Amino acid sequence: MNKQELINKYKELWNEHSPFYEPIPYTSMVELFLKELKQLDEPQPVKVPQFVADWIEVCKEHLTTSLYTAMNPNFMKENNQSFDLILWIKKTSNQDLFARAWLDGYEVEKEKRYLVKIKGNIKENTLVYGELLERYFFTKGFTLGNAIYHHTHKELEEADFGWVFDCEGVEVQEVE
Structure with missing residues (x-):
């Protein structure tokens, strides 16, 4: 859930003209709101291909703890990584995905x-x-x-x- 979705949800819950309105005790509403607000700070794991997950694990366990180094195509070549990985990391959107996977965790995409x-x-x-x-x-x-x-x-x-x-x-x- 993102910030705007949370705001909209509580506007609906507190608006007595809304079809979703329920007269919930104030303390219960505050508890529910705080619980959901805490979830906004929790980053969600991203999905990456298996070869990316493998590279992240190898880097963190054996090669480097530097995100910058792990994303460097020359470093990948020096460590005999596949051409697929190097091409994948050169895409700008994949660089963001790799950084999020490195920092926040990831799930491996199921291959078709x-x-x-x-x-x-x-x-x-x-x-x-x-x-x-x-x-x-x-x-x-x-x-x-x-x-x-x-x-x-x-x-x-x-x-x-x-x-x-x-x-x-x-x-x-x-x-x-």
Whole structure:
């Protein structure tokens, strides 16, 4: 809740012509107001990608306690960080997000996951990653032990399956 929302809420509660008006004892109203007012000072964690969360943790635990240094692309390069992280931090809006995550805490964004199937009447049509085999392959729709059926876009790209997103013969479904 932001400051203006809190002000508007209490204008409604204290206005006897408002449909939300309730004759609440003065002391109860003050207690409720003070409780909600305290929440205004509590910063909310921001959402960042996993690679950003990983970098923040590495910096704080092993490399630097300086926000300025952690955001420096040259420092990232010196510490073998991914090109994705460097590109991400160069965006102005992401710099603000990174600083807030560093100072106030963060939650990791859940990456979208996809189920990939070949269209048509094909028995072995579902793309899976077999953890025991350490490779991707197409199989029937039943569940295999130690197989991953839902993949991130990045995982598919890195495994040279990025083409599935543009192929008319393949169905790509976003899953939870």
